[in-house]
Amino acid sequence: MDFKEAKNKFVQTWGALGSQWGINKTMAQIHALLMVSHEPISMEDIMEELQISRGNASMNLRALMDWGIVYKEYKAGERKEFFTAEKDLxxxxxKISRERSKREIKPALKVLKEVSAIESDGTAAEKHFVDQTSKLYDFVLKADNVLDKMTEYKDNWLAKLVVKIMR
Amino acid sequence: MDFKEAKNKFVQTWGALGSQWGINKTMAQIHALLMVSHEPISMEDIMEELQISRGNASMNLRALMDWGIVYKEYKAGERKEFFTAEKDLxxxxxKISRERSKREIKPALKVLKEVSAIESDGTAAEKHFVDQTSKLYDFVLKADNVLDKMTEYKDNWLAKLVVKIMR
DNA sequence: ACAAACTTTCATTTTTTTTTGAAAGTTTAA
DNA sequence: TTAAACTTTCAAAAAAAAATGAAAGTTTGT
Known part of the structure; x- marks a missing residue:
């Protein structure tokens, strides 16, 4: 396998993985491409490499920047914009944890809190509902806090976690 | 908000959350419904409650059982099948961690190993590719191991993790 | 062996999501 | 201020994913 094949395989795989996690394929592919690129790439080159339209490239780059994992760069003397990915894993x-927490977990917690707060009329069905949603609320809240705490280490958090867990 | 509204809100929210995580909406909704149900439900009732077709219900119940988070039950004297969800969070x-690891993370690791193993010709581009994919391989492998270790506790793993992390 | 009571399958339809591309918008340089 | 070089937007088209429903399959009781 040569460089070109390997790069392609990586980009395709990352794209497919993205889909399975609710991230659109092109967005994941652009991210993959930028991740393994040693220098900033222009929109033109991204379009060319991934065979996608200008609109598609523009929208997905914007989304990646909203997630805070891709940055715009300007090269001296060049008019067009270049892009780089956050390369520190x-x-x-x-960043991904923070965004997913903000966008998805926090709103879900809000709903769990609401629905678990209904006045149960004492029937088994209602009692079970309140019990189960309360437990779910506690669980998700705890998980969210753990994630938050972990990522607070910021530097090398996974390595530190390994040490804590494994011993 | 009464019971019916609360239950509906929970099911809808869980469904939407599922979509954002790459799980189809109906599958997540069925799961939500079974989670907060204090007794097993028949396919007929699931179809009625979620307003979905027989085929849809059948396929998504099968998928949930493949994930190992929904079980079939037989009631004495009843011909039809009833379903329950794993209610222990x-x-x-x-179970979700194990399945996602098996289905998605392990195959991704395999590809990362492959592509990071190319013979670099020494150019900056190739060196960076090998370096970055190797780092990614290490990172994902470590994360997968942590997940595995954590879920090995099986009982109360999240609570135990909280203790480890927070102190 | 039959038929009633169910469940599964899968070709087709529907819905949802993603992509396209051309027009509108923006920035820069002369 | 004009125009060239670029980027963004968004309505329409295309593609992908999910849902339908009827036919085929299975199980159970008589």
């Missing part, structure tokens, strides 16, 4: 994981 | 998290 600890930092990447922290 | 620790167990649920363990």
């Amino acid at each position: 600890d930092e990447l994981a922290v | 620790d167990e649920l998290a363990v």
